Amino acid sequence: MSLLCCLFLTNDGVYQRGKASFYAQAMNGRRTASGQIYCSDSLSAAHARLPFGTRVAVRNLKNDSIVVLRIIDRMSASSNRIIDVSWAAAKKLNFVRDGLAQVELTLIDTIPLK
Numbered sequence: 001m002s003l004l005c006c007l008f009l010t011n012d013g014v015y016q017r018g019k020a021s022f023y024a025q026a027m028n029g030r031r032t033a034s035g036q037i038y039c040s041d042s043l044s045a046a047h048a049r050l051p052f053g054t055r056v057a058v059r060n061l062k063n064d065s066i067v068v069l070r071i072i073d074r075m076s077a078s079s080n081r082i083i084d085v086s087w088a089a090a091k092k093l094n095f096v097r098d099g100l101a102q103v104e105l106t107l108i109d110t111i112p113l114k
Contacts (some may be wrong), residue, residue, distance in 0.1 A: 018082035022090035032073035040087040046073035
């Protein structure tokens with residue numbers, strides 16, 4: 001396991017801590033691994049292992065901004081990031097300018113995608 005990513009479940013519900021990035025604007029309108037179309041204005045994300053439809057609360061550890069996202073895409077399991085979020089999510093988490101953020105994920109639920 002990468003030193004950049006710590007995988008655990010704590011008493012406070014934290015599932016994972018590590019780096020987040022966001023989708024390039026050029027990805028807008030493209031089909032994701034789940035079959036859904038990516039929209040940069042949506043609150044969605046890609047994760048290496050979580051099932052499609054899982055909702056996670058993502059908290060930026062630098063500024064405590066939180067957003068709830070639905071997993072709709074896959075990213076490489078060998079990535080040094082734990083999640084790639086939509087542009088709208090990165091904006092709400094206040095890390096568009098930085099490009100990367102240290103975040104923690106808390107699992108909320110899994111609702112199958114239609």
